[in-house]
Amino acid sequence: MENNIPSHLSNPSLPSTSSISSSSPSTSLAPIGANPLLQTSLPMHLIETLTNALMALSSISAETWTASVSSIVSRLNENGNVREWVELLLLILMNELLGFLGSRIRRARTTVQTEAKTEVEPDSVSEASEEEASSDDLEEESVSDQKQETEPKPAQSKPALEPISVSKWKLESIPEHEELSLPEKNHVSEKKFEQTAESEQKSEPTEGSTPDQTSISVQGVTGDQDSEHGWQQPMSDPKIGGYEKLEPEQKITSDDELVSETRNEPDSESQDSINSESQKEALAKHTSTGCQHQQEEPSVRQTGGSDADNAGAISLRPPDFVSHYLPSPPSPTSSMPPLLPLDELPPELLRLPLMNEHNLTTGQSGRGLNIQIDNLSNLTPNAKYEVREPITNAFQVRFINERVGWGLFATQDIPAGSVVLADKLMSVWSREEKACKTPHDTHVMLERKSTAMGTDWYRTFLLMARSRMTGKKRPTARERRLGVLTANWEHYHLPISWEGRVGGIMGLNLAWVNHACIPNCTLSLSTEYGTDENGQVRWDKKPKLGKAIIRACSGIRTGEEITIPYMQTGGTAKMRKKNTMQRFGFRCHCRSCKMPDCNADKMLSKYHRLVNGIYNPGNIADKPAVTLQAAAALTGQAQYVRTNDPRLVNIWVNCALIAGHHSDLARARCFLKQARELAIISEGPGSKLQRRISKWQECMTMMPGFGATNRGLSTPMEAGPILKEDDEYDRRILFMLDAKPSGYLRVSCYRLRPGGNGTEQQWDIVDGPDPAPPKLNIDAMSPSGVCRDPGCYRSVMRIKQMEQRRREDREHRRHNKRQADSGCMDPEKDFVAILFELFYEEFAPQMKSRKRFRRNKLNTYEMVSEIMDGLHKCFGIGCKGENCTYCHHGEVLPGPCECDDEHAEQNQGVQVQDNPERVEGKKKKKGKKKGKQKVDADPVVQDVGAERKVKVVEGVGCCHAGVALESFSS
Ligand SMILES: C[S@@+](CC[C@H](N)C(=O)[O-])C[C@H]1O[C@@H](n2cnc3c(N)ncnc32)[C@H](O)[C@@H]1O
Numbered sequence: 001m002e003n004n005i006p007s008h009l010s011n012p013s014l015p016s017t018s019s020i021s022s023s024s025p026s027t028s029l030a031p032i033g034a035n036p037l038l039q040t041s042l043p044m045h046l047i048e049t050l051t052n053a054l055m056a057l058s059s060i061s062a063e064t065w066t067a068s069v070s071s072i073v074s075r076l077n078e079n080g081n082v083r084e085w086v087e088l089l090l091l092i093l094m095n096e097l098l099g100f101l102g103s104r105i106r107r108a109r110t111t112v113q114t115e116a117k118t119e120v121e122p123d124s125v126s127e128a129s130e131e132e133a134s135s136d137d138l139e140e141e142s143v144s145d146q147k148q149e150t151e152p153k154p155a156q157s158k159p160a161l162e163p164i165s166v167s168k169w170k171l172e173s174i175p176e177h178e179e180l181s182l183p184e185k186n187h188v189s190e191k192k193f194e195q196t197a198e199s200e201q202k203s204e205p206t207e208g209s210t211p212d213q214t215s216i217s218v219q220g221v222t223g224d225q226d227s228e229h230g231w232q233q234p235m236s237d238p239k240i241g242g243y244e245k246l247e248p249e250q251k252i253t254s255d256d257e258l259v260s261e262t263r264n265e266p267d268s269e270s271q272d273s274i275n276s277e278s279q280k281e282a283l284a285k286h287t288s289t290g291c292q293h294q295q296e297e298p299s300v301r302q303t304g305g306s307d308a309d310n311a312g313a314i315s316l317r318p319p320d321f322v323s324h325y326l327p328s329p330p331s332p333t334s335s336m337p338p339l340l341p342l343d344e345l346p347p348e349l350l351r352l353p354l355m356n357e358h359n360l361t362t363g364q365s366g367r368g369l370n371i372q373i374d375n376l377s378n379l380t381p382n383a384k385y386e387v388r389e390p391i392t393n394a395f396q397v398r399f400i401n402e403r404v405g406w407g408l409f410a411t412q413d414i415p416a417g418s419v420v421l422a423d424k425l426m427s428v429w430s431r432e433e434k435a436c437k438t439p440h441d442t443h444v445m446l447e448r449k450s451t452a453m454g455t456d457w458y459r460t461f462l463l464m465a466r467s468r469m470t471g472k473k474r475p476t477a478r479e480r481r482l483g484v485l486t487a488n489w490e491h492y493h494l495p496i497s498w499e500g501r502v503g504g505i506m507g508l509n510l511a512w513v514n515h516a517c518i519p520n521c522t523l524s525l526s527t528e529y530g531t532d533e534n535g536q537v538r539w540d541k542k543p544k545l546g547k548a549i550i551r552a553c554s555g556i557r558t559g560e561e562i563t564i565p566y567m568q569t570g571g572t573a574k575m576r577k578k579n580t581m582q583r584f585g586f587r588c589h590c591r592s593c594k595m596p597d598c599n600a601d602k603m604l605s606k607y608h609r610l611v612n613g614i615y616n617p618g619n620i621a622d623k624p625a626v627t628l629q630a631a632a633a634l635t636g637q638a639q640y641v642r643t644n645d646p647r648l649v650n651i652w653v654n655c656a657l658i659a660g661h662h663s664d665l666a667r668a669r670c671f672l673k674q675a676r677e678l679a680i681i682s683e684g685p686g687s688k689l690q691r692r693i694s695k696w697q698e699c700m701t702m703m704p705g706f707g708a709t710n711r712g713l714s715t716p717m718e719a720g721p722i723l724k725e726d727d728e729y730d731r732r733i734l735f736m737l738d739a740k741p742s743g744y745l746r747v748s749c750y751r752l753r754p755g756g757n758g759t760e761q762q763w764d765i766v767d768g769p770d771p772a773p774p775k776l777n778i779d780a781m782s783p784s785g786v787c788r789d790p791g792c793y794r795s796v797m798r799i800k801q802m803e804q805r806r807r808e809d810r811e812h813r814r815h816n817k818r819q820a821d822s823g824c825m826d827p828e829k830d831f832v833a834i835l836f837e838l839f840y841e842e843f844a845p846q847m848k849s850r851k852r853f854r855r856n857k858l859n860t861y862e863m864v865s866e867i868m869d870g871l872h873k874c875f876g877i878g879c880k881g882e883n884c885t886y887c888h889h890g891e892v893l894p895g896p897c898e899c900d901d902e903h904a905e906q907n908q909g910v911q912v913q914d915n916p917e918r919v920e921g922k923k924k925k926k927g928k929k930k931g932k933q934k935v936d937a938d939p940v941v942q943d944v945g946a947e948r949k950v951k952v953v954e955g956v957g958c959c960h961a962g963v964a965l966e967s968f969s970s
Contacts, residue, residue: 392414392552393421394410394411394414395411395420395421395509395562396409396411397409400514400561403589404514404589405514407513407514407562407563408512408513408514408562409559409561410557410559410562411559412558413555413556413558414552414555414556415555416553416644416681417551417553418551419549419551419684420521420552420562421509421510421550422526422548422549422550423510423547423548423550424457424508425505425506425525425545425547425548426449426453426461426506426507427496427503428445428446428449428504429501429503430502430503432445433503439482439486442486443483446485447485450485460508461485461506461508462485464488464491464492465479465484465487479491489504492506492511493505493506494506494510494566496525498525499543499545505525505545507548510523513563514561514563515565515588515590516563516565516590516591516592517565517588517593517600517604518590518592518604518643519563519564519645519646520552520553520554520555520556520560520643521550521562521563522564522565522646522682523548523549524549524684525546525547525549526546526549527544527545527546528543528544528545528546529541529543529544530543530544550562550564551681551682551684553644553645553681553682563590566580566583567579567583570605570607570608571604571605571608572596572604573592573596574596575608576593576604577593592604598641599641600643602637603637603638603641603643606633606634606637607634607647610631610633610634611634613626613627613630614627620657620661621661621708623741624658624661624662624711624712624744625739625740625741625742625744625745626741627658628655628658628734628735629735629736631651631654631735632734634648634651635652636731644681644682646678646682648678649678649679649683652671652674652675652678653671653672653675653689653693655667655671655675655735656668656671656672656696656703657703657704659671660703660705660706660707661707661708661709662708662709662710662711663706663707663709663710663713663714664714664744664746665700665715665716666714666715666716666718666722666747667714667719667722667747668700668703669697669700669716669719670719670722670730671734672693672700673697675693676690676694676697679693711744712747714748718747722734722747733747733750750764751765
C-alpha cells in the first residue's frame, strides 16, 4: 500500500463519517481536482479495486455485494485499519446501492409511462426503432457482447436483492473497532467470497444467466491480479488506437429522451428538471425507511430487471459518488437560464467581434474578445504559442442523455474567440501502441503514462469509468475484460495527427467534450519547444505536445453545451450519422442531427453539395463568378444560423485565392481580412493558418496562382469603400452576385451612388467590358497555368530546349536527304561503294522494297560479296591468291574470266536464298493465294561458297555490272 495517507485521515480525532458525508454534497460545484473526496488520497490500487466493483454494480447480487464490501474492508484492515477510509468506501457503496434501487423503481414508473406514450405517439418510437435498425449493420462486430448485455435474464437466476436501509448498512459494514481488528473473520469472509467468485467464474463461459456478477468479483477483488498494482490483467487485445469503438451504443430505451425529442425540448433543460426532480426524490428516499424500497423492489424485478431495461432510470439516482466528483447540475433555484435554441441566441453574442488591424497590433480586443498580441512580427514561424489569453474555465460536466452520455456545459456566457479551457494531455503515439504486444503491456503502458500525469490526474482518470457506466447503465463485457484503464482510454481519447505523428490524446476536461456537426468550439494543440541552459528556445529540437486548447468559435450562452468537431462532417443528417458511426463508433446525436430540417442541417447539406465546386481549380480559372457565388451562399447560410464554423475560414481563404488568380487585389484584400479574423477566433493568434494569411496580406502576390489572368485587375485602394459600406452591398460586390457564371465584374465596374433626401447610398454597376482572359504567358507561368514555382518554370525551359533539339535534328536529316537525292556521284568514292550503288540501282526494281530485301536476309556485306564474286568470276578482279574466297579451290584466275558463252548466259540474274525450301514454301503460298504464279524455268542451284547457294534464274541478266564497269573505266 502506498504511504500517502494524509495526516487528517490517520488521526482518529478528525471528522468521522457524518462530517464527510455532510460536507461532500455541498461541494458539488467545485472544479475537478478540488473535490474533498479526491483529496483523501486513497491508495491507487484501492481506487482501482473500488472502481472495478462500481463498474459492474448494476448487476451485483446481495451476496456478492456483501462479500465484495467485506473483502474491501478486510483489505483495508490488513493495510492499516483506517476507519475513515472504511467509512468513506461504505458511504460510496451505500450511495450506489440506493441509486441502484432508485433506478429500478424509476424504471418501473417510466416503463408504464412509455407504454402509455407509445400508444399516443407511435411515430417517435418507430423513428427510434428505425435508427436502431439502420445502425445494426455497422454494429455487427459486437453483437455478441450486446446480446450479453441486453438479453433479459430469468428473474429466478438473479439472487434476491435485499434492500438494506442506511442504518443497517452502517451497522453491518462498519463494524466496531474490535470487529475491525479481527482479521481472521474477514479472511474467512474473503475466502468465502473467493470461493463464490471461483465457482461463478467457472460458470462464466456458459453465460446467459448472471455473467456480470462473476466478472465483477473476479475483476475487482479476487481476480488474477498484478502483484504490483493489485489489478486484474485484461484478458483480450485492447486495440487502443484509432478511436475504434467496437462497442456500439446500447439500445436506447430512454423514455426521457424520447419525451424530450418528441416535444422538441432542449436536452439540458429537460435534464435540469429531471435532475432536480431526481434529487428531491432521492432526498426523500434518504430520509424514508427501507420499507419503501421493500415495497417497490419486487414490482421492479417483475418487469424483467434486465440491464437494458434499467436504462432510462438514471435521472432518479441520488447524488452519488460521481456527483461528488462531477459537479452536479445546479438546483432549480440557481440563476441558470434555460437553454435557448441556437437560432434564438442574442445577436450581440454571436456576431463576430470585428477586429481591425489596429485592434490586433495594439493588443486591444474586439467586442468581448481579449486577445493580447504584442507584436505580430514577433511571431516567427516556429514560435511557441502560449495561451496568454485568460482561460474561462466556466464549465461543468452534466449528464445529457443515455445516448450521448455526459457533456461539458458553459456556466457563463462565453464570447467568441475566448479560450474555454486548456487541458494537460496524456498522449499515446501509434509507435508506443504498436510496442504493446499483449493487453497487459497496454495496461502497464497506460498506467505508467497516467501516473506520470500526477496523482489527481490518475485518480480522476480511473473514476471516469463510473460516470461512463452511469451513462450506459453498465459497462459492456468487452470493457470489463479490458479493465478500467484501457476501457477508459478507449472511450475517452480523441485521435489526432500532430507534427507528422499519429496517436491519441486525453485530457480530463477534454474527455467530456462531445462532437457536434456545427460546433461552437474548436480544438487546437499547442507545441512546446525546450530551452537550453541560457533559457534560449531550441527551435532545432523536436517539439513536445503541449496543451489542448478549446476555443469558442461562436458565442456560447450560459447552459449551452460546449462542442467540438471530431471530424468534418457534411451532407444530410443521415450521411453525417453514418460517417460518425464509421469513424468513431457512435451515431451523431448533435443538435443539427436531431432536427434534420433545421437551418443548420440545411447549411451542412449545402456545404456538402458546393464545397467541391468551390475548390475546383478549373472553376477558379474559368468560372470565377460561379465559384464566388457558391461561397456567398455558404457564408450567408452560416451567418443565418449564426455560426462561425471553422470550415468557413477555408472558404474565405479560397475566395481570396480566386481573386488573386485574376489579379483582383481589392477583393483579395477584403477576403483575406475576413479570413484572418475568423482564423484568429477559431484557432487563435499565431496559428499556422493565421500566420500564412498574414503573410499574404503583407504581400498578396505571394498567394499561389496570383496574376494568372488580369480579368479582375484592381488596386488594394479600391477595397476601401467596400469595407466601409453596408454588409449587403459588400456581399454583392465581393461575391460578384450580379455577374454571369463565366464572367468577372471588376470592382471598378461598381459606382457608389450617393444617397440624398434620406435615401441610402447604393452601388450601381457601370457597364464596362469584361476583359477576356489573356493568352497564357509561358515565361511567367507553368503549363498548368496556376503554379509559378521556380521548379515548374525550369521544367518549361527544359521542354523548350528539347523542342529546339528536335527541330535541329529534323533539319539535319532533311539536309542529308536532299544531298542524297541530288544524284551526284563522287569520283573519289572507292570502287566497292560505286559497285554497291550500281548494284542497288540494278536490283532495286526487282527487289521492289527494302522490306523484301530484308526478308531474304541479304545484308550489305553479303550483297557486296556476291557482286565481288561475280566480278571475280567475270573479270578476275579482286583475287587475293590462295586465300581468295572468291576463287574456287584457291585458284588464281589469270585475266578475264574464261566462262563460255553458255555459262555466261546461265550466269545471269543472281538471287541468293538462305533456305530454298522456305522460298519454295512461300511461293507455294503465293501460288495458292493468287493461283496463277508461274515459274518459267526450274532454278539451277549452284554452289558458290561455303555457306551460300546461288540460284541462277534464266532470263535475268547480270551484264549490267560489266556495262557499268566499262562505262566507269572509260
Ligand atoms: C470523448 S467522449 C465524450 C464524453 C461522453 N459523452 C461520455 O459521457 O463519456 C466521446 C463519446 O461521447 C459520445 N458522443 C460524443 N459526441 C456525440 C454525439 N454528437 N452524438 C452521440 N454521442 C456522442 C460517443 O459515445 C463518443 O464515443
